[in-house]
Amino acid sequence: MTGEQAAEDAVLAVEDVALSFAGVTALDGVSFRVEPGTVHAVIGPNGAGKTSTFNVICGVYAPDRGSVTLGGNRLTGLAPHRIARLGIGRAFQNIALSGRQTVLENILLGRHVLTRAGVIASGLRLPSARREAREGRAKAAEIAELVGMSRLLDRPAGLLSYGDKKRLELARALAMEPSVLLLDEPVAGMNDEETARTAGVIRDVRDRTGVSVLLIEHDMTLVMDVSDRVTVLDFGRLVADGAPDEVRRHPEVLRAYLGGALGETDAGTDAGTEAGTGAGTEAVANQDQHQEDK
Ligand SMILES: Nc1ncnc2c1ncn2[C@@H]1O[C@H](COP(=O)(O)OP(=O)(O)OP(=O)(O)O)[C@@H](O)[C@H]1O
Ligand SMILES: [Mg+2]
Numbered sequence: 412m413t414g415e416q417a418a419e420d421a422v423l424a425v426e427d428v429a430l431s432f433a434g435v436t437a438l439d440g441v442s443f444r445v446e447p448g449t450v451h452a453v454i455g456p457n458g459a460g461k462t463s464t465f466n467v468i469c470g471v472y473a474p475d476r477g478s479v480t481l482g483g484n485r486l487t488g489l490a491p492h493r494i495a496r497l498g499i500g501r502a503f504q505n506i507a508l509s510g511r512q513t514v515l516e517n518i519l520l521g522r523h524v525l526t527r528a529g530v531i532a533s534g535l536r537l538p539s540a541r542r543e544a545r546e547g548r549a550k551a552a553e554i555a556e557l558v559g560m561s562r563l564l565d566r567p568a569g570l571l572s573y574g575d576k577k578r579l580e581l582a583r584a585l586a587m588e589p590s591v592l593l594l595d596e597p598v599a600g601m602n603d604e605e606t607a608r609t610a611g612v613i614r615d616v617r618d619r620t621g622v623s624v625l626l627i628e629h630d631m632t633l634v635m636d637v638s639d640r641v642t643v644l645d646f647g648r649l650v651a652d653g654a655p656d657e658v659r660r661h662p663e664v665l666r667a668y669l670g671g672a673l674g675e676t677d678a679g680t681d682a683g684t685e686a687g688t689g690a691g692t693e694a695v696a697n698q699d700q701h702q703e704d705k
Pocket of ligand 1 (some may be wrong): 435436437455456457458459460461462463464586
């Protein structure tokens with residue numbers, strides 16, 4: 412995985428990023444920093460600009476203004492595959508895993524971005540290519556262990572449970588050995604038990620590899636549980652940025668999630684008795700429900 416020193420250098424800085432689509436403002440001067448070795452969540456209501464932020468970081472969209480740097484290197488303007496090679500790993504929600512291929516093979520697919528031996532060297536079975544293949548398998552096995560899938564290495568991905576499929580997507584992104592791992596709604600559709608397992612994996616990624624995790628998630632229990640820092644977007648603008656406890660109580664955050672209802676509803680009455688969940692968490696939980704209904 413990324414060494415300590417490499418992780419040290421890998422601050423991801425989003426600076427004054429603006430993006431619009433045919434007159435619709437998706438992002439309006441968004442700035443935040445993802446510190447090395449942290450879990451950093453980006454939250455906000457539907458359409459707030461969370462996925463757009465990821466797309467700008469990955470180079471899928473060029474921003475109208477602003478820049479993204481990793482360890483001081485400018486990513487903005489580079490092609491997505493170059494950005495991936497520079498250390499931004501993304502678990503794509505909608506890129507299908509190869510169902511007939513095994514867990515191991517799927518993780519190895521994620522590594523191709525790193526593989527130096529070209530097609531010709533591999534085809535000729537040159538020693539360099541054989542060594543790379545051996546190292547690749549060892550690394551893939553290590554990643555499988557990290558995501559709790561060691562016993563499933565030979566299972567075709569198509570036969571995995573929903574939760575394991577999602578964690579395999581995460582493993583595949585880790586196989587690129589990124590400095591920063593981008594996860595867009597990694598627990599969407601999961602039950603509580605599966606969510607808790609994935610939360611454990613996210614923590615392990617941070618604690619055991621030093622890779623930073625930038626996480627978009629509507630599940631506020633997960634966000635408050637695993638994040639070191641939380642950035643809140645609303646209508647493309649940053650409305651709060653801080654530790655989970657600060658952000659949860661931030662008036663702008665409550666307003667963003669509750670909209671006009673803040674004045675009418677006593678947020679405390681809505682069965683908000685679960686320890687550690689404030690009004691904001693309740694509001695966001697409702698948002699989450701809304702999201703799943705879509
Ligand atoms: N490709 C696109 N073309 C046009 N408009 C877009 C496009 N992508 C995003 N938008 C608009 O930009 C805004 C931000 O969208 P984005 O997908 O970033 O929100 P989000 O925070 O990820 O929302 P959600 O929680 O629903 O996933 C929305 O108004 C959305 O309609
Ligand atoms: Mg989104």
